Amino acid sequence: MDPAQLLSDLTAGHTAALARAISVVENARPGFEQLLAGIHPRLGRARRIGITGPPGAGKSTLTERLVTAWRTRGLRVAVVAVDPTSPFTGGALLGDRIRMESIALDSGVFIRSMATRGSLGGLATTTREVCDVLDAAAFDRIIVETVGVGQSELDVGRTADSTVLVLVPESGDGIQTLKSGIMEIADVFVVNKADRSGAEKLRQEIEVTLGIRQGNAFRNVRAHHGFRGKVPRAAPDPTGQPAAWAQPVVLTVAAKGEGIDELVTALDAHYDSLESSGGLVERRRRRFLERTREVVERAARRWVWNETGAQRHITERLDDIVAGRVSPYEVAVEVLEELKQGERV
Amino acid sequence: MDPAQLLSDLTAGHTAALARAISVVENARPGFEQLLAGIHPRLGRARRIGITGPPGAGKSTLTERLVTAWRTRGLRVAVVAVDPTSPFTGGALLGDRIRMESIALDSGVFIRSMATRGSLGGLATTTREVCDVLDAAAFDRIIVETVGVGQSELDVGRTADSTVLVLVPESGDGIQTLKSGIMEIADVFVVNKADRSGAEKLRQEIEVTLGIRQGNAFRNVRAHHGFRGKVPRAAPDPTGQPAAWAQPVVLTVAAKGEGIDELVTALDAHYDSLESSGGLVERRRRRFLERTREVVERAARRWVWNETGAQRHITERLDDIVAGRVSPYEVAVEVLEELKQGERV
Numbered sequence: 174m175d176p177a178q179l180l181s182d183l184t185a186g187h188t189a190a191l192a193r194a195i196s197v198v199e200n201a202r203p204g205f206e207q208l209l210a211g212i213h214p215r216l217g218r219a220r221r222i223g224i225t226g227p228p229g230a231g232k233s234t235l236t237e238r239l240v241t242a243w244r245t246r247g248l249r250v251a252v253v254a255v256d257p258t259s260p261f262t263g264g265a266l267l268g269d270r271i272r273m274e275s276i277a278l279d280s281g282v283f284i285r286s287m288a289t290r291g292s293l294g295g296l297a298t299t300t301r302e303v304c305d306v307l308d309a310a311a312f313d314r315i316i317v318e319t320v321g322v323g324q325s326e327l328d329v330g331r332t333a334d335s336t337v338l339v340l341v342p343e344s345g346d347g348i349q350t351l352k353s354g355i356m357e358i359a360d361v362f363v364v365n366k367a368d369r370s371g372a373e374k375l376r377q378e379i380e381v382t383l384g385i386r387q388g389n390a391f392r393n394v395r396a397h398h399g400f401r402g403k404v405p406r407a408a409p410d411p412t413g414q415p416a417a418w419a420q421p422v423v424l425t426v427a428a429k430g431e432g433i434d435e436l437v438t439a440l441d442a443h444y445d446s447l448e449s450s451g452g453l454v455e456r457r458r459r460r461f462l463e464r465t466r467e468v469v470e471r472a473a474r475r476w477v478w479n480e481t482g483a484q485r486h487i488t489e490r491l492d493d494i495v496a497g498r499v500s501p502y503e504v505a506v507e508v509l510e511e512l513k514q515g516e517r518v
Numbered sequence: 519m520d521p522a523q524l525l526s527d528l529t530a531g532h533t534a535a536l537a538r539a540i541s542v543v544e545n546a547r548p549g550f551e552q553l554l555a556g557i558h559p560r561l562g563r564a565r566r567i568g569i570t571g572p573p574g575a576g577k578s579t580l581t582e583r584l585v586t587a588w589r590t591r592g593l594r595v596a597v598v599a600v601d602p603t604s605p606f607t608g609g610a611l612l613g614d615r616i617r618m619e620s621i622a623l624d625s626g627v628f629i630r631s632m633a634t635r636g637s638l639g640g641l642a643t644t645t646r647e648v649c650d651v652l653d654a655a656a657f658d659r660i661i662v663e664t665v666g667v668g669q670s671e672l673d674v675g676r677t678a679d680s681t682v683l684v685l686v687p688e689s690g691d692g693i694q695t696l697k698s699g700i701m702e703i704a705d706v707f708v709v710n711k712a713d714r715s716g717a718e719k720l721r722q723e724i725e726v727t728l729g730i731r732q733g734n735a736f737r738n739v740r741a742h743h744g745f746r747g748k749v750p751r752a753a754p755d756p757t758g759q760p761a762a763w764a765q766p767v768v769l770t771v772a773a774k775g776e777g778i779d780e781l782v783t784a785l786d787a788h789y790d791s792l793e794s795s796g797g798l799v800e801r802r803r804r805r806f807l808e809r810t811r812e813v814v815e816r817a818a819r820r821w822v823w824n825e826t827g828a829q830r831h832i833t834e835r836l837d838d839i840v841a842g843r844v845s846p847y848e849v850a851v852e853v854l855e856e857l858k859q860g861e862r863v
Contacts, residue, residue, distance in 0.1 A: 214845075465839060465846040468846045468850040469854070473854065477814065491810070500559075502558070504813075504814075512857075513821070
């Protein structure tokens with residue numbers, strides 16, 4: 174693979190080059206880092222939107238509707254679906270794919286499911302790198318959809334420009350039990366399946382919780398229906414939300430297409446708010462810092478295992494470890510000493 | 519903390535020392551690796567049993583019954599519950615804790631929930647280290663219970679002496695959709711809630727699937743009720759199962775205590791089989807190799823970020839990265855060059 178040629182084809186809009194570039198990045202084929210290095214100066218065009226929430230909240234249907242809404246506005250949209258939960262529910266993903274068929278034949282839409290192979294940590298980095306490829310391929314919006322499995326939500330929140338947390342009325346009883354960190358990462362809340370009873374109650378619960386957590390009591394007093402993205406907050410938010418941004422709660426019935434325009438408006442408002450407050454620059458700066466740390470760790474890991482005597486060292490010491498004569502911790506100290514002294518294979 | 523003193527108190531059976539040692543390891547407090555190094559020669563007494571399966575399969579109830587069964591046999595039992603799935607279902611864990619109360623006051627039982635803080639990868643290593651502490655504290659059985667979230671099942675399988683996969687009749691339709699790698703890690707299958715319709719059908723499905731995957735067709739012909747751990751397999755198993763071990767399917771109704779004795783028998787039979795076939799030595803050897811790799815990677819990470827110029831280097835280069843003048847990949851190459859040349863802060 175010639176990274177320069179692939180990059181050139183990619184930015185020229187060749188569909189085959191896009192699929193090829195993603196495959197190269199996903200599988201960490203030789204040259205993938207040169208490709209990503211070449212992409213780097215072109216980043217920042219696309220808006221990245223994370224969509225997360227518990228299983229069954231209707232994230233895929235909502236994603237499909239969002240895609241359609243953006244397409245009618247003339248935007249090119251990519252979807253990356255990350256589903257690390259499915260060892261026991263392999264069927265669900267297939268269901269999503271079938272539903273997504275309504276948009277899958279549109280050449281302005283690109284859909285990719287990310288398989289879980291290595292660790293979740295590796296998956297998160299690879300997902301971000303695939304988003305870079307899509308950014309360079311001139312998509313206007315990149316949706317990263319993750320199923321509710323804990324750490325991955327938090328990772329999305331640290332990665333996207335805007336994060337949407339999708340809940341359903343059934344979640345109502347549990348709003349107080351959402352782990353800390355989950356409500357904070359959401360820039361926009363969606364109460365989907367809002368034609369079911371309890372939707373308005375859930376919205377109010379979210380708003381009360383947000384109000385309490387953010388010390389913005391007056392918000393609860395002026396609770397009203399509809400989009401409320403412009404309500405100013407009293408206190409600046411330590412989680413990196415721009416001070417002027419009050420996380421809105423949008424009611425949707427994705428299956429019927431209701432509330433989608435409001436969600437699009439809320440996302441636009443959030444992006445505008447990020448841009449005008451300097452939050453966008455800050456988020457992307459933090460994202461680059463984290464990415465660099467990840468890339469350094471990956472490169473260091475590769476170096477340690479492939480280019481130094483570390484692997485040979487622990488293999489040679491394994492009998493002693495198994496026999497209890499030395500511990501993995503002492504062997505690690507030995508290996509580190511070798512690394513520090515610059516000894517090589 | 520004096521690691522030697524803590525180790526001495528721990529092995530002397532002081533309850534307070536156990537809690538303290540686990541806390542030291544969980545939080546990676548100074549000296550935690552010396553403590554674990556001191557523990558290392560004492561490992562191998564406890565049998566480690568992984569229990570995994572989808573949410574709602576009744577794993578906690580089954581765990582509680584297993585604990586009780588082992589207690590009546592005079593064994594000391596520890597339970598480590600790993601639940602990285604709960605940002606949206608914080609309530610479930612509380613439910614489990616309440617149910618576990620029947621065993622929580624028994625001094626021969628120790629129960630610990632592991633919180634998800636860092637990455638799942640870090641959690642897996644820490645969980646194994648907590649198991650080491652429990653092993654050194656002379657527990658006879660250590661149960662590691664994980665909720666169904668993909669990679670963590672596979673990690674349990676690589677860590678435990680015996681892995682139990684718990685399914686319920688409702689999973690029946692989905693048995694063919696279980697991701698590859700999931701059925702292979704199970705040493706013992708449990709069909710829990712077996713008083714519901716479909717239990718026998720699920721058992722047969724599991725057995726057919728195992729037979730197909732392992733080329734052991736005659737197994738399906740002689741399907742019968744009850745424990746079948748002694749059925750010999752035709753082909754040796756590339757996944758590390760001893761050739762003589764046919765993964766049994768045990769029907770249980772954990773809520774009523776039914777089938778628990780059969781499960782205990784199956785686990786004993788699996789352990790005996792592992793011991794006599796040499797599989798136990800092999801599993802533990804592989805476990806030590808992986809642990810050593812993990813500990814080396816953790817130590818290398820700590821070294822890179824805390825003892826070299828890497829952090830300063832990427833901080834200094836961040837403006838250039840943000841401006842697109844250099845990519846994270848090129849900066850990583852720079853950092854690695856410094857590491858290789860042995861340049862220090």
